[in-house]
Amino acid sequence: MKTARHYVGGAFGPAPSDGTAIRTFPLVDPVDGTVVGKVPEAGHETVDAAVAAARGALDGPWGNTGPEERAAALRRIADGIEARFDEFADAEAGDTGKPRGLAATVDIPRAIGNFRAYAELLHGRPETSYTTAVPGWSTGTGKALNYTVRRPLGVVAVVSPWNLPLLLLTWKVAPALAAGNAVVAKPSEETPSTATLLAEVIDAAGLPAGAFNLVHGHGTGAAGEFLTSHPGVDAIAFTGESATGAAIMRKAADHLTPVSFELGGKNPALVFADSDLDAAVDGTVRSAFTHSGQICLCTERVYVQRTVFDEFVARLGERARELTDYGPMISAAHRDKVLSYYRLAVDEGATVVAGGGVPSFGDRRDRGFYVEPTVLTGLDGRARTMREEVFGPICHVAPFDTEDEAVALANDSRYGLAATVWTRDLSRAHRVAPRIEAGIVWVNCWNLRDLRTPFGGIKDSGIGREGGTYSLDFFSEPVNICVQV
Ligand code: NAD
Ligand code: 6OD
Numbered sequence: 001m002k003t004a005r006h007y008v009g010g011a012f013g014p015a016p017s018d019g020t021a022i023r024t025f026p027l028v029d030p031v032d033g034t035v036v037g038k039v040p041e042a043g044h045e046t047v048d049a050a051v052a053a054a055r056g057a058l059d060g061p062w063g064n065t066g067p068e069e070r071a072a073a074l075r076r077i078a079d080g081i082e083a084r085f086d087e088f089a090d091a092e093a094g095d096t097g098k099p100r101g102l103a104a105t106v107d108i109p110r111a112i113g114n115f116r117a118y119a120e121l122l123h124g125r126p127e128t129s130y131t132t133a134v135p136g137w138s139t140g141t142g143k144a145l146n147y148t149v150r151r152p153l154g155v156v157a158v159v160s161p162w163n164l165p166l167l168l169l170t171w172k173v174a175p176a177l178a179a180g181n182a183v184v185a186k187p188s189e190e191t192p193s194t195a196t197l198l199a200e201v202i203d204a205a206g207l208p209a210g211a212f213n214l215v216h217g218h219g220t221g222a223a224g225e226f227l228t229s230h231p232g233v234d235a236i237a238f239t240g241e242s243a244t245g246a247a248i249m250r251k252a253a254d255h256l257t258p259v260s261f262e263l264g265g266k267n268p269a270l271v272f273a274d275s276d277l278d279a280a281v282d283g284t285v286r287s288a289f290t291h292s293g294q295i296c297l298c299t300e301r302v303y304v305q306r307t308v309f310d311e312f313v314a315r316l317g318e319r320a321r322e323l324t325d326y327g328p329m330i331s332a333a334h335r336d337k338v339l340s341y342y343r344l345a346v347d348e349g350a351t352v353v354a355g356g357g358v359p360s361f362g363d364r365r366d367r368g369f370y371v372e373p374t375v376l377t378g379l380d381g382r383a384r385t386m387r388e389e390v391f392g393p394i395c396h397v398a399p400f401d402t403e404d405e406a407v408a409l410a411n412d413s414r415y416g417l418a419a420t421v422w423t424r425d426l427s428r429a430h431r432v433a434p435r436i437e438a439g440i441v442w443v444n445c446w447n448l449r450d451l452r453t454p455f456g457g458i459k460d461s462g463i464g465r466e467g468g469t470y471s472l473d474f475f476s477e478p479v480n481i482c483v484q485v
Pocket of ligand 2: 297
């Protein structure tokens with residue numbers, strides 16, 4: 001049986017004083033529904049202890065580290081994950097049910113990359129300027145030299161989802177530590193294992209006690225809410241559903257706590273008749289069905305120019321029916337939610353081109369949380385299936401005639417996270433891409449990600465940008481120092 005552990009103030013286990021220390025909840029394998037471990041549920045006292053430990057680290061040795069020491073610490077963490085690569089890949093595939101190959105080629109290497117990238121990126125960007133005193137207004141005379149230093153924000157709460165557990169946790173933990181903050185992290189209750197391994201690696205890397213803390217537990221009315229509404233937290237970095245972001249923000253308002261939010265999506269793909277249709281079909285199979293659609297960047301709405309619509313739908317449907325090596329939904333509850341959208345789509349008038357139900361494998365997976373990769377047509381933009389994020393292996397394909405219509409359809413959503421444009425016409429690509437209301441637009445590719453580029457959503461898909469120096473900007477504050485010379 002796997003056991004997840006809290007890591008608070010440099011020690012593993014629940015805070016001894018926590019009245020809820022013995023509360024645990026089961027960890028379920030989504031492949032066959034069996035209980036494979038238990039997870040401790042942090043109560044108020046464990047969360048309080050973690051926030052106090054983080055504050056203590058800032059007042060102690062961690063608060064006195066310079067960029068070089070922090071860069072060295074991040075490199076040791078990256079080396080530590082690399083040294084235990086197989087354990088991490090097994091744990092990630094075990095918690096999520098995703099194919100191990102996906103964990104080994106994306107999740108774990110990317111987590112290592114997050115620490116290495118910020119070890120390189122964190123060096124300050126000195127900003128200087130001269131200013132002239134205004135008589136009768138400024139004290140001092142003549143010229144003054146301005147320079148800007150960046151200070152850490154303090155104690156940062158990191159709350160992350162289950163779909164890319166280590167990748168999305170380290171995506172925030174690495175820059176937060178790089179900028180000199182102390183972190184209290186709460187991973188999803190569904191996926192505690194790689195976070196626990198990360199705490200072990202950070203412990204072995206010798207970071208001062210309290211610089212990184214980990215608490216496990218649920219969100220609403222539990223560890224997640226205790227942490228994000230805590231008066232001792234100076235900033236919140238959250239990835240998850242838009243509705244959860246709104247709930248966190250309401251509580252954060254009490255303390256004016258700044259937030260960086262990466263939220264839900266209902267991402268469009270536009271396929272123009274002049275595109276390389278083989279590439280567009282291949283790309284859409286990947287963008288709709290990778291990790292069974294449980295990536296915030298996955299495509300759920302596909303718009304195809306009418307002259308190639310029938311061919312595209314036929315080919316996408318065939319490819320969806322051929323898929324066999326896919327993982328389950330994360331939980332029974334999420335499987336039920338996705339299936340409820342499959343039923344709703346039919347009630348709303350959709351034609352099911354492929355999938356729409358539960359697969360049968362003839363092995364232990366039949367007890368797990370699988371749904372079929374599903375392709376639909378026939379809905380208009382008012383259908384709930386077209387407006388709400390499903391977060392499963394589902395995409396709807398609709399025709400369009402003109403470029404303007406394609407852009408309008410893409411933008412007809414409360415979400416604005418990512419979009420993909422398939423065309424061979426370079427001028428069209430450059431015309432269309434900036435008109436799409438999304439934080440990321442890919443042209444003739446999908447999920448090609450450079451860590452240094454800005455990442456985030458507009459509209460209900462997020463607040464702020466992370467990635468590269470954008471993360472360092474969020475996790476630090478510029479302070480201007482003005483010296484008369
Ligand atoms: P979720 O919002 O249910 O949970 C995310 C995290 O928030 C979990 O750790 C959970 O315990 C915690 N939480 C829940 N309620 C809380 C509360 N009231 N206060 C504090 N913490 C709380 O999301 P999920 O189901 O884990 O993940 C799927 C969602 O995440 C999808 O909507 C997906 O689009 C989104 N997502 C977005 C991005 C992005 O980069 N934009 C990336 C991955 C996932
Ligand atoms: O690739 C990334 O950097 C990133 N943040 C991906 C997010 C995926 C969402 O599920």
